[in-house]
Amino acid sequence: MAVALPGLVLVxxxxxxxxxxxxxxxxxADAVRAGARAAARGEPVPAVRTAVARAAPAGARVGVRRGVETTRVEVEVAVEAPAAxxxxxxxxxxxxxAVTEPGVGGP
Incomplete structure (x- = not known):
């Protein structure tokens, strides 16, 4: 019985x-979709980055790259395992x- 309890805690x-x-x-996934929607509305890159950061998990890295035709939104986060x-x-x-709106400046 004493061996089973630590195993149960670990599981x-x-x-x-x-x-x-x-x-x-x-x-x-929700964060990048929020960023893609903001980019599709033609919002500036800082506003897109803010929308993504608000929805992303704590400690996530956010990337936004606006090109001539598309805007790419990326999120990366590390989830630590339990110490035990x-x-x-x-x-x-x-x-x-997201497709870059016509008339929106490039990068």
Missing amino acids: TAIALWGVAVASAQVAC GGLPAITLRAHAL
Whole structure:
């Protein structure tokens, strides 16, 4: 019985980490979609970056590149594993493209 309890705690911690990873991936996808919508409306790059940063998980890196035809929005975040599990962090990434509105300046 004494051996089963630490194992149960470890399995529970890893399961909760899995939920945190899934939640962070959904947040990343939502963030890039918010940025793509802002870019499609023709908002300036700083406004697009702000929209993405607001929706992204804490500690995420945000990238916005506006080209002549498209704007690319990227989010990357590392989700740390539970210390007891001894697993490495998982890096999650999401990106979206939006057509650059006519008349909107390039990069």
